[in-house]
Amino acid sequence: MAKDEMPKSDFRDAILWHLTYTLGKDPDHAQVFDWRLALSHAVRDRIVDRWMASTRATYRADAKRVYYLSMEFLIGRLLQDNIVNLQLADQAQAAIESFGLDYRDLLLDEPDAALGNGGLGRLAACFMESLATLGCPAYGYGIRYEHGLFRQSFAEGRQMEAPEDWLAQPYVWQFERPEARFTLGFGGRVVTRDGKPVWEPENFVQSEAYDVPVIGWQGAWANTLRLWAGRAVDPFDLGRFNAGDFTAAAEAEALARTISRVLYPEDSTEAGKRLRLTQEYFFSAASIRDILRRFEADHADLRLLPQKVAIQLNDTHPAIAGPELLRILHDERGLPFDEALAITRACVNYTNHTLLPEALESWGEGLFGELLPRHLQIIDRIDAEDAKAHPDRRNAARGEGRVRMGELSFILSNRVNGVSALHTGLMKTTVFADQHRIWPDRIVNQTNGVTPRRWLHGCNPRLSRLITQTIGDGWVGDLEQLQALEPHAADAGWLEQFAAVKAANKADLSDWARREHGLTLNPQALFDVQIKRIHEYKRQHLNILEAIALWQEMRENPSADWTARVKIFGGKAAPGYFFAKDIIRLINDVAGVINADAATNEKLQVVYLPNYNVTLAERLIPAADLSEQISTAGKEASGTGNMKFALNGAPTIGTLDGANVEIRELVGPENFFLFGLTAEEAEARRAVPDHAARAVAGDPRLKRAIEAIRSGIFSPGEPDRYANIVENLTGADYFLVASDFADYWRAQREVDFAYADRDGWARMAALNVARSGWFSSDRTIRGYMQDIWNAKSLLGQE
Numbered sequence: 001m002a003k004d005e006m007p008k009s010d011f012r013d014a015i016l017w018h019l020t021y022t023l024g025k026d027p028d029h030a031q032v033f034d035w036r037l038a039l040s041h042a043v044r045d046r047i048v049d050r051w052m053a054s055t056r057a058t059y060r061a062d063a064k065r066v067y068y069l070s071m072e073f074l075i076g077r078l079l080q081d082n083i084v085n086l087q088l089a090d091q092a093q094a095a096i097e098s099f100g101l102d103y104r105d106l107l108l109d110e111p112d113a114a115l116g117n118g119g120l121g122r123l124a125a126c127f128m129e130s131l132a133t134l135g136c137p138a139y140g141y142g143i144r145y146e147h148g149l150f151r152q153s154f155a156e157g158r159q160m161e162a163p164e165d166w167l168a169q170p171y172v173w174q175f176e177r178p179e180a181r182f183t184l185g186f187g188g189r190v191v192t193r194d195g196k197p198v199w200e201p202e203n204f205v206q207s208e209a210y211d212v213p214v215i216g217w218q219g220a221w222a223n224t225l226r227l228w229a230g231r232a233v234d235p236f237d238l239g240r241f242n243a244g245d246f247t248a249a250a251e252a253e254a255l256a257r258t259i260s261r262v263l264y265p266e267d268s269t270e271a272g273k274r275l276r277l278t279q280e281y282f283f284s285a286a287s288i289r290d291i292l293r294r295f296e297a298d299h300a301d302l303r304l305l306p307q308k309v310a311i312q313l314n315d316t317h318p319a320i321a322g323p324e325l326l327r328i329l330h331d332e333r334g335l336p337f338d339e340a341l342a343i344t345r346a347c348v349n350y351t352n353h354t355l356l357p358e359a360l361e362s363w364g365e366g367l368f369g370e371l372l373p374r375h376l377q378i379i380d381r382i383d384a385e386d387a388k389a390h391p392d393r394r395n396a397a398r399g400e401g402r403v404r405m406g407e408l409s410f411i412l413s414n415r416v417n418g419v420s421a422l423h424t425g426l427m428k429t430t431v432f433a434d435q436h437r438i439w440p441d442r443i444v445n446q447t448n449g450v451t452p453r454r455w456l457h458g459c460n461p462r463l464s465r466l467i468t469q470t471i472g473d474g475w476v477g478d479l480e481q482l483q484a485l486e487p488h489a490a491d492a493g494w495l496e497q498f499a500a501v502k503a504a505n506k507a508d509l510s511d512w513a514r515r516e517h518g519l520t521l522n523p524q525a526l527f528d529v530q531i532k533r534i535h536e537y538k539r540q541h542l543n544i545l546e547a548i549a550l551w552q553e554m555r556e557n558p559s560a561d562w563t564a565r566v567k568i569f570g571g572k573a574a575p576g577y578f579f580a581k582d583i584i585r586l587i588n589d590v591a592g593v594i595n596a597d598a599a600t601n602e603k604l605q606v607v608y609l610p611n612y613n614v615t616l617a618e619r620l621i622p623a624a625d626l627s628e629q630i631s632t633a634g635k636e637a638s639g640t641g642n643m644k645f646a647l648n649g650a651p652t653i654g655t656l657d658g659a660n661v662e663i664r665e666l667v668g669p670e671n672f673f674l675f676g677l678t679a680e681e682a683e684a685r686r687a688v689p690d691h692a693a694r695a696v697a698g699d700p701r702l703k704r705a706i707e708a709i710r711s712g713i714f715s716p717g718e719p720d721r722y723a724n725i726v727e728n729l730t731g732a733d734y735f736l737v738a739s740d741f742a743d744y745w746r747a748q749r750e751v752d753f754a755y756a757d758r759d760g761w762a763r764m765a766a767l768n769v770a771r772s773g774w775f776s777s778d779r780t781i782r783g784y785m786q787d788i789w790n791a792k793s794l795l796g797q798e
């Protein structure tokens, strides 16, 4: 083999060639890491041709492009996903094994790119994959954080945070694009020149583009995820260096780099920080420039923009993209204000992700005006135009000294969508009730989905194989075909195979937990899993209270016929969210006591796996028997974890919240363990004086569990360690843990009973799989293409 004979046809040779010539490694001395990079390069080569063909097809068709702006893309590992979508798995495995290496070890060697906090970022990643699968010309725009979400470990049960370092190794999936560099201004002032406002920024940074190709299922189409990094306009001050001030010489560079240094580890309460607003403007403004550059390369008439460009704001973090587009159209390109406003509004759409009032983003107008003085004026002008057209309107973008990003996004959008039927309905009656009255057609629903390539085919190969043997392989690209499994759920022989898949997945998880964490899990037990961000509304504390009560009852009545359970938790708390961190510590403390109790630990274990991320989700979900989706009704916008579990044959115990409602409708109420207050009842319950104290007084089990925490048996020598939690549960209890406890307990005992009937359980689990096809993100993206973007697939034209 020689350098000028880069082998394309033989995959094994391609890996060897890259190992030798791209990485400069002698195969005799290569480590797993080197082989993994060589394999990645060989896979990447296969993506690039299709990527370019897709881009060429888009230009040729002069097609409308979709731009998905998101502060977060929780993409996780890409090697396996790319291999799966290119259908190279068998070839890759054979090649790697022929070198005497373990294929899975190699896949697992890749760092998990955690450029997001949780559901919102993972949704963006699933959407990118589905956009490519459907052949919709699209770009994702985000930030290339040097440090993604922190790495979590526990010390005496407490969450410890360490910086994450996904870029410490070469990242094969990115292409640097020095040609797509933009200079962005911040601060300064607005002056009037020739009767026109002119923004004179004070500081400047450059945006640097890194492109990650995203290949769809079967490799038919590839799109681009463009991630921006900050760099200084003049990275190096030679004058200062020569004067001997070496630190100051590189100061500008250090400051600019700060913009893309860290992901804010916060998914609900916004850190009111200048840097955060700087990040938001930075990536939104760079993206808008890129979008206009691409449009103007082929079109002279800016009024055509809405026909060629659809911009989707994933939550309000990129909301400033609207005023930025308007500013450029009006200030820089000279369109009249109302025309610029109309064009902007026809291009921009906004996805709302939360109804929690504290999570609706707003900025103090002092900070906002300092950083973006011209944008503040533009927002006032938008408000004024709006007030003229709708004199009875109440929700201006600017008010009470703040710039309100939800209101701003709504006013500037063509369509505004919620992410589940329940959430969209609540948007119309709560946060956006006034806007909905004025613009009754603007709010639409697009229930979230997950990509079946990663969340079933890739992460659960055994189940994938069984499904394909049963109904063929069309389901991977058309998930509703899973319905064809339904008749097999009545076939005892098939159900046995189905149950064997779950058992093998559980055995795998147990092996890994032993190797990695020294845990011994009882694989016969029901694996009861709650994995997600730690938040009061998600109610991990309800789950751990039930564990305590169950343990107490088992101790009291050890000979009863208890269903053995392993309660598995995973999830990170925002570093500044102290209540959530207390919940983490409580779970770990309770686990320590319960797992050490020889009287019960055959029947009940509590396990908290550290550092929940995409990779851990892929490991846990295929092995789960029960999916915990127990948020306070009215608080979870949709959830996507709930969909992944159902799709992998774990029935849900859950409230009528977010997409749980739709999951229950589709899988059938008899295959879903429902409990708890409805959103409406929850609102009413909050108005009842002392609702929590009453619930505790009326439920001896709950009372005893809370007493146990208060007594200090989980925190020896420090009985008031959880005083905060106890006080909350018996006092304000805004999230209604006490009110929902009794019904949760009842539903859990129904689960015990149902699980004891193994055949019945397998049927229920199989029906969850067969009826979850609607939760594919392909279905969601088709909805956006049709109802929001008016975008067309170019499949077959590449």
Ligand SMILES: *Cc1c(COP(=O)(O)O)cnc(C)c1O
Binding pocket: 117, 118, 119, 120, 122, 531, 532, 533, 612, 613, 614, 615, 617, 638, 639, 640, 641, 642, 644
């Ligand atoms: C799917 C997913 C989420 C979202 O989970 P929810 O239960 O919907 O909150 C968060 N983090 C990771 C790593 C995920 O894969």
